[in-house]
Amino acid sequence: MLNKEYIKHKAVHNAQRALITLKWVLFSFVVGILLGVVGAAFHHGIDYVTEFRKAHYQVLFLLPFGAMGIAYLYKALGYEKDGGTNLVIASIQSDKKIPFRMSVLIFISTIFSHLCGASVGREGAALQVGGSLGFTVGRLFRFNETEKKTMTMVGMSAVFSALFGTPFAASVFSMEVVSVGIMHYAALLPCVIASLTARYVANMLGAPAPFYEITSYVPFNLITGIKVSILAILCGLISIVFCVTIHKTGEYARKFIANKYLRAFIGGLAMLIFTLAIGNQDFNGAGTFIIEEAIQGNTSWYYFIIKILATAVCLAAGYKGGEIVPTFYVGATFGCLFGHIAGMSPSLCAAIGMGAMFCGVTNSPITAFLICLELFGFEGASVFLLAIAFSYVVSGYFGLYSSQKIVYSKFKSNYINKKTE
DSSP, X not given: OHHHHHXXXXXXXXXXXXXXXXXXXXXXXXXXXXXXXXHHHHHHHHHHHHHHHHHOGGGGGGHHHHHHHHHHHHHHTTOOSOOHHHHHHHHHHSOOOOOTHHHHHHHHHHHHHHHHTOSOOSHHHHXXXXXXXXXXXXXXXXXXXXXXHHHHHHHHHHHHHHHHSOXXXXXXXXXXXXXXXXXXXXXXXXXXXXXXHHHHHHHHTTOOXXXXXXXXXXXXXXXXXXXXXXXXXXXXXXXXXXXXXXXHXXXXXXXXXXXXXXXXXXXXXHXXXXXHHHTSOTTSSSOHHHHHHXXXXXXXXXXXXXXXXXXXXXXXXXXXXXXXXXHHHHHHHHHHHHHHHHTSOXXXXXXXXXXXXXXXXXXXXXXXXXXXXXXXXXXXXXXXXXXXXXXXXXXXXXXXXXXXXXXEOSSSSOEEEEEOO
């Protein structure tokens, strides 16, 4: 009798698991399709306004006024206290709600920021759009709190994959970035399905995945290992400088220029004056064409410094878009410079710099490694892995996202549960 009851109990339990799995497969697939469309639209929107700005330099004169318009838009829609990506991360850690209007606002304001020529990225916005829409789907279908958190991660993975073209990394990033030291593996299957589906849809809609061709490799030996380690350590330190500069610039701007409209005007004006002074748009927008140049072995020694400052000023002014692509810009240009100085392939060093910098600012080593493999191929896997490991440790407890928690120490297997600095 007991054996029959046990078998019946197990059968019911297995059936419930199967239904739960089926539910996540279906929802992840549908969300992947929907957010693949959103990601493709985002991709085309940013590309269009970027090309328009390059062809009509007069648009740059919007810089002093663009951030003012964004600030007014957020106020008009009742969302003055913009938590950004931090709110998305916090919602996964706790029970904070993500309003649907967040996705609309960040979508519009990011495209407008790129039109004006602000030095911002787009993947940070992708995380916000995806997280907001994923949370909204969970709320509409009356998911419980735990399931809504999973849906938030699913949405983040889907739009990140659609927009950036790295489905493997996107599947993992939303699980890894929330709490450093642990992974939310319960979200693995839905994140993978949504990520792969969104990438397929985006590709079908004309948003192909990027791939950078490294011009030359070097054999992996002791000398190469030492040079790569030095580059990674420097990238880890620069990632600290990047994070501190972004945070402190915004903090001081809010402290000394309390009026957000005046702050927006001054920041935008500073970016405009600088752009007109140098006579090109190398530091406006995401700067993906500069990343491509660095991968080809071409850069100027000061580019990584200027990009850090330009991004900090534009974000402090109130422009939207995120910091991830500027992070790649900084890593690629510095890595290329290091390669020239160290007598090592500048192209390979630029790729290493991108992966190491991304790891340093996000504290997400697995995602960083997968991004390198998807963007550059497997031939440089050994040097990518070594560089990311060093950068992860050297960057310490600093990070772009103040809501991110370091659950376990990077140096010992100790539970510390502290927020990034």
